[in-house]
Structures are given as C-alpha cells and as structure tokens.
Amino acid sequence: MSSVPDHLEESPAARRAGAILRIDLDALAENYRILAGQAAPGVDCAAVVKADAYGLGMDRVAPVLFTAGCRQFFVAHLDEGINLRALLPEAEIHVLGGLMPGLEHDFLAHRLSPTLNSLGEVETWAAEAGRQGHRLSADLHVDTGMRRLGLPPDELDRLAGEPERLAGIAVSFLISHLACSEVQDHGLNARQLADFRQARDRLPQAPASFANSSGVFLGPDYHFDLLRPGVALYGANPTPDRDNPMRPVVRLQSRIWQVRDAQPGETVGYGATFEVGRPTRIATVALGYGDGYPRTLSNQGQVFVAGQAAPIIGRISMDSTTIDVSGLAEDQVRPGTLVDVIGPGNPVDAVASAAGTVAYELLTRLGRRYHRAYTGG
Numbered sequence: 001m002s003s004v005p006d007h008l009e010e011s012p013a014a015r016r017a018g019a020i021l022r023i024d025l026d027a028l029a030e031n032y033r034i035l036a037g038q039a040a041p042g043v044d045c046a047a048v049v050k051a052d053a054y055g056l057g058m059d060r061v062a063p064v065l066f067t068a069g070c071r072q073f074f075v076a077h078l079d080e081g082i083n084l085r086a087l088l089p090e091a092e093i094h095v096l097g098g099l100m101p102g103l104e105h106d107f108l109a110h111r112l113s114p115t116l117n118s119l120g121e122v123e124t125w126a127a128e129a130g131r132q133g134h135r136l137s138a139d140l141h142v143d144t145g146m147r148r149l150g151l152p153p154d155e156l157d158r159l160a161g162e163p164e165r166l167a168g169i170a171v172s173f174l175i176s177h178l179a180c181s182e183v184q185d186h187g188l189n190a191r192q193l194a195d196f197r198q199a200r201d202r203l204p205q206a207p208a209s210f211a212n213s214s215g216v217f218l219g220p221d222y223h224f225d226l227l228r229p230g231v232a233l234y235g236a237n238p239t240p241d242r243d244n245p246m247r248p249v250v251r252l253q254s255r256i257w258q259v260r261d262a263q264p265g266e267t268v269g270y271g272a273t274f275e276v277g278r279p280t281r282i283a284t285v286a287l288g289y290g291d292g293y294p295r296t297l298s299n300q301g302q303v304f305v306a307g308q309a310a311p312i313i314g315r316i317s318m319d320s321t322t323i324d325v326s327g328l329a330e331d332q333v334r335p336g337t338l339v340d341v342i343g344p345g346n347p348v349d350a351v352a353s354a355a356g357t358v359a360y361e362l363l364t365r366l367g368r369r370y371h372r373a374y375t376g377g
C-alpha cells in the first residue's frame, strides 16, 4: 500500500486539476537510508538525480537527499549539474554525459566533476589541468558491457599502458554501469564485475563505483566504495523477482469527469477498438497521453476506484481515459471523484509493465499538467 496519504488538504489548485501527483519526500529519504543501509560501513551511497530526479522534481528531491546524508550526486547533462549546484553548494556533483569539447570552463565554474568517457576526454581534461596548474577531479568510466559510454577495451589497454595520461587528473571514482543487474542470475553481471575488477587492477589506484539500484542488491562484491542508485530511491522495485524493499514515493490520482452508460454493440473511443458486450457504465477520467500516461495502456491497463480495479476500455485520448466502472456503486463514481492511477494496488512497476515499458520511462514522462503536492521532507 502507498504511504502517500489519501486526503491531503485540497488547495483550490488541487481541486481544479484533472490529476494530482503526490510525492512523499519522507518515503524518498527513507529509501535513501534503506539503500545506504545495504552497504558495509565505509561504503558511501550516492543519488542519481538526472532527468529532473526521474521526473519527480530535482529542486525538491535533491535537498531532501542531502539532508538524509547524501553528498554524492549524479546527473546526465551539464545543465542539470549547473542547476543542482545552485541547490546544493556543498555536494559533490558528477556529470555522467562526459566532457564535450569547449565546455571545460563550465565544469570548473560550477565545481562539477565530468565523467571522462574516452581517451579524448582524458586528454582534454588533463590539458585543462595543465593550464590551471593543478590537478582536476573527474570520474573515469570504463565500459564493461553496456557499449554505450565509457572507455572501450582498446582505449583501456592504451591507458593502462600509459598511465601518465592521467597525471593531471585526480580520479574521484572509477565507474562502470551494469546492463542486466535487475536479473539477479544474468551471466553478464559476473562478467562485468570481473572486467571491472581487472580494469581497476590495471589503472592507477582510485575509489570505485559500480552498483545502480539493482546492483546494490547483487551483494557486497558489487558495492566497491560508492553505491549509485537512481530508480529505487523513487520507489521502483530493484528486485523484480522479489517483494519491493522500497517505499512507494509516488501516488497519481485523477478525477472522474463524466459517467455514462453504454449498451451492447456500442463502441468506445477513437478507432472504436472496444465493443461493449453487456450493459456497461463508463467513467471518463481526466488524464491522457498528453500527460505522459502511456497510450499503450489502451484496453490494457487498470485504475483503482474506491479500492476496486476498473479496467481501461477503449483508446487513451490526449486528455482523457475511459474506464469500466460497472461494478461500482453510483455514489463511488461521481464527477470529481479521485481514482488511483499509480498508487495502492497499482504500483509504478505494475503500471509500467502493463504499458509495455519500465518504471524509469513512466516516471520521467510524468506530465506537466498534474497538480504536484509534495508531503514530508
């Protein structure tokens, strides 16, 4: 069940909104403590807050994590790092996207650590250190299996053979990223771990960071010096084959706009993709794909009304979604009634899975029209 309360004091803005997104900052802080608690003493825990803290609002999320004890933050883009620096003057901020040519001074001006993803980036940062006349900190990313970012094996070989290339650089963390950590017994996990250990042995000594959310739960071999979780902080299940150890952070509720009856043979929505087979009561709910609610939930997903599942029937429109509320009493489905879209009975992972996607995408697409209500923190 969601820990996000049912009945917040409804502000006029909340009453006007088609949907209310409640974000529980106490649950977020608790999730940080749960993740940090997985590691042995001496192992630190970072927070990945890229993409506006996975859609939940970096300006609200990052300070709460800092108060919970987090000092290391990862973003993807330079501008995300600059925004975060304004929020957290004392945090260590790491930019995963790398060091694009000509942007060295932005990193320096905002005290951001670039993640060096190639030998070229190592060279650029070392040259900047030369100009500055002192060592500059950065993370060094080796690719152990994602084939996305980080030094590929041939560049790692060259760097291992010519470690003086790192002379001007204080490596904060040697990092790599797991491709399949949510599948506990996937063979690639152990292969990436072995390659990461080998890379570490071949390069000048530096602290290391390897585990994303699911990696945290692969055990201490994967922890090194710094855990690097993102999605689990926001309540998604990092152990999909087991119960979710995290607390729910997000609750999304939408209002019923209208209720109508449909008869057998009538169809519902664009494309007439749902044909009514028996007398059916339909409620039209005020959110749609224009709010980031996945259109792939058409005729697939469900919402919860007064604790009961109500299936989505017909196609999801831009601003609205139609649900079958035939099993509910009239007074449970009045215009204005809030239904649970993500929340009790319908956790973020289940909604994402019904939509054919992952919690990451569902969260980062949460719409801009929702009224946002933050609690706790």
Ligand SMILES: Cc1ncc(COP(=O)(O)O)c(C=O)c1O
Pocket (backbone or CB within 6 Å): 048, 096, 176, 177, 211, 212, 213, 214, 228, 229, 230, 231, 232
């Ligand atoms: C390099 C890197 N580290 C850590 C993370 C956090 O991963 P997760 O959200 O699965 O915990 C990400 C997210 O994509 C990432 O790209």
